[in-house]
Amino acid sequence: MKILVDRLSATPTALRFEAGSGWWQQHLPPRGDLPRELSQPFGIAISAHLMGEDLYLEGEIEGALEFECSRCLARYGHRLREAFRLVLEPAGSRIPADPEAVAALDRDGLCLGDEFETGWYRGGEIRLDSVCLEVISLALPVKPLCREDCAGLCAQCGADLNGGACGCKEARPQSPFDVLAALRGGEPKGAH
Template sequence: MKLRVDRITDESTESTFSVPADELNQRLETGATHEFRLAAPLEVDVRYYRAGDEIYFDGSCSTVMEGTCARCLETFSLPLDAPFEFVLTHAPKLESAQELHTDDLALSFYEGDEIDLGPLVGEQAILALPTRAVCREDCKGLCPSCGTNLNDETCACKPAPADPRFAVLANARVRSAS
């Protein structure tokens, strides 16, 4: 969804649009959050208005994410509903850009006379993702010995820390290391 900058007025305008899942999945695959992909398009509700040189955006975006659990490797679905707000201003000349610490502000720049909202809101959705993909907080994960999914069944393997002989060995190793 592209906005012509010269058509944005000081009157708040509301708009809804959706970003195709593929478009954001390409970014997720190359980024740090590759445990997640979108299973549905990103639905966006946005309001925007101009105040001087700055254009204010706020709204919410929602979709259904599909994650791969870091512990049990099962896929799980995660409804995502994220509010967002950000401010855009026209890219400044170089000297003043160096004075601005844009990392500290929810302030970004646009160039040219159009603003492409899809990637900007997509970025907000990606920021709202949990840092670690787990299917549930108490996921027991896979048995390190036989690979059984311990959420579904138990296996015959003895968990290593419960065996006192291993604890003694571990202590001995710590002592000899120091």
């Protein structure tokens, strides 16, 4: 996923990349709980242009990963569509304070600043793999759901309630009126 800076001009250049399971597994962040399989490869559309020496990138990443629903435990393809925007200045002879940024500038020809949207670039070739991974990681759900209104599993029998009610009686909390009625009914009769 490379951009050649010499090929860019003030007129936006449209670029398209595709990144499938091979790319994902090779670059998978070390966080162990991310899905390893994609149900749809990532398509990355980028518009790049130069303004003076500054490099402007606008991108959108689309794809789907195989997640397990946190309510019903079914595996499903979680669709992802995330836009990003970056403005990169030439690093020149400056050296980033953060050692990770120094490494990124060497490896990718670009490093991000404290705010995601700005950074520096160096040299004529920029690799976007790390940026795309970052965008994807930030867009992944903390609590994946196969659909917004997933009914989940019955707490008693474990049936998938998305397929309809399971027949278990809901344990309904007693209302205060039931409690009163029970008290009245329980009064000893003929005590007078």
